[in-house]
Amino acid sequence: MDPTSLLRRSKKDAAADAAAQAEFNEKRRVWIPDDAEGFLPGWIKSQTGEEGDPQSTAEVVVASSGEVRRIPLYSLSPMNPPQFDGVEDIADLTHLNEASVINNLKTRYVAGSIYTYSGLFLISLNPYRTLPIYTPRIIAQYRTKRREENAPHIFAVAERAWQQIGEERESQSILITGESGAGKTENTKKVIQYLAAIASASASSEAGPSNSLTRSQSISTAPATGLPRSSSFKGKEAEEIGFGTPLASGSSELGLLEQQILQANPILEAFGNAQTMRNNNSSRFGKFIRIFFSPNGAIAGANIDWYLLEKSRVTARAEGERSFHVFYQLLRGAKDANLSERLLLEGGPEKYNFLKKTRLQVDGVDDLTEWRLLKDALGVVGFTADEQFELFRIPALILHIGNLVLTGSASDQAYLPRESQPVAERICHLLGVSVQEFTKTVLSPKVRAGREWVTQARSKKQAEDELGALCKFMYEKSFGWMVDRINTALDRPSAKS
């Protein structure tokens, strides 16, 4: 299949156009609201009352079945003439109504065109399949072109931002928003893919953005709206950048910095994404990515800001959802990496209380393959073996803490039963504290009461809550440290920027 056919619709022949137009003109074409289909094409057979009068009704014919319905005139939406079928910019429609917009997006989507402009905005519909529209050939097709010269595409948006950097001498931002599973993360990756490819090419040809002053390019995405959230983080503002799939121009052609920017993504996704009811790779944190360009058009550095990590997912999540990917990946891959002994991990997710009630298998997700991609990415970004161990120590610790069984009734002082001793030892080994110290802190800590220190007797529930809070705290701290570490790798103070 020719990928360009997915992007731009071929022009119909003129005779067919004229015939369609003539047929269209014969009747008063409208969109008829329909409970099952949303809107159905049809025409008005007869009408009572005037346009604008809420009492007016129309007798309409449903085009597909010939069925006649009587409905209020105001519920009908005028249909656009056939020359507007599948237009690339819905702002061009003569009749701009909900039915026409949906019909236009649907017509395009069915033909494989997932992108449509709406004035300044680009609308993207999730194809839920791999489309051959992100190849080096397509990148080349969008390079240096104006928007009108190509079919709507996320590459056109990235290209425009790049051009504007030079023309306006201002930083540019691309905001990607939509509900969970809409494709924000995927499109963010495409923007980065495009910029990495063209910036590398620019750097080698010494041709920067048309006005070669240093600029920054920011990419951020906004809230996933209207979602049932399992935690108190209802307002997780969503989105990212990054990369996982093969690079546009082959990673070998990209410089180390470009590769590191792209490879930051599998790391962020492993620790910040999880399978949810809506999306197998749902981002559970928001992010804002800055990319800096040097005067010759090369990428001079990058920086990632993160916010609102849904850390409660570490200890609890909705039915049918998973914890962060890294837990499953670590348990599948730790042996491979000689980590299971050092992290005292044994067995799969079914052995750990925090994971065993979550989905162990997710269609289309192979935790071991993802683990390998994660390890590769850590290597490219430059995490040392020790740093990697530190990074994995926290999820391992959390898994052990989840397995720590305490005893005691609702109000009594909780205590550590003998059978929990081995788990406590594992935790303390990884934490680097003594079991005695740990147990005392968790079960009967010294707290300040006025000027005095008193020993607080914690109930089982209180101690468990405390452990849960510790897990969430450590996970978030570790996440922050990880992003800092990535930023250190992406920061090139020496680059002229």
Ligand SMILES: Nc1ncnc2c1ncn2[C@@H]1O[C@H](COP(=O)(O)OP(=O)(O)OP(=O)(O)O)[C@@H](O)[C@H]1O
């Ligand atoms: N352009 C695309 N081409 C192919 N598949 C896509 C595309 N966009 C989205 N998908 C598919 O849909 C899934 C969900 O997309 P994505 O993770 O980008 O959603 P999101 O908007 O970031 O959601 P969340 O708010 O949950 O993070 C992807 O994992 C991928 O399988």
Ligand SMILES: [Mg+2]
């Ligand atoms: Mg996402």
